[in-house]
């Protein structure tokens with residue numbers, strides 16, 4: 001099997017402006033995410049790019065050479081060009097995997113692919129999050145115990161305004177009492193989509209061993225399952241002869 005080509009996309013805005021975020025992620029959140037995938041998937045080719053690159057680093061050539069794209073964005077969702085969003089959507093429909101992280105729930109690409117508002121309730125209070133595995137046989141949950149905890153995270157609570165996931169891998173409980181569907185799978189066209197909740201920029205979530213394992217498992221799970229090109233062919237020559245019955 002060919003090496004899995006993973007492209008980690010980072011908005012890379014908080015890291016430039018906020019000293020607290022810079023202290024946790026001196027080389028950017030995208031670098032920590034990429035390192036976490038590499039460490040658990042040594043055979044994969046993992047590269048990074050950011051919003052600040054021409055065409056946000058998501059040219060047609062780059063996307064054509066990408067099997068799985070991961071997406072972390074927050075402050076600059078509106079700065080992502082519609083043309084690039086359309087290009088990413090097309091690649092997902094063709095078969096590219098997409099992993100949307102944390103505040104990426106409000107990214108243009110996630111809302112477009114899911115077709116709903118993707119809203120949720122939230123609170124930044126540095127509370128404990130416990131992620132329960134609700135599908136132990138799922139490839140994304142491999143190597144994870146019955147649950148794992150993050151000592152400090154932002155709270156995301158239900159209702160999460162997304163279409164009912166095709167598969168539910170994790171559910172989170174927060175110290176303040178809320179719960180949230182924190183690991184969700186969908187398919188759109190030929191592509192696999194995974195949403196993974198943790199990852200607020202002021203907490204060291206992407207240095208967590210279990211989070212990194214989930215990211216790598218998700219990248220492997222989202223590997224393209226064959227290539228489909230939506231050509232809408234006018235099949236003028238029928239396979240069988242018409243009008244003989």
Ligand code: ZN
Nearest residue numbers: 103154200201
């Ligand atoms: Zn956040």
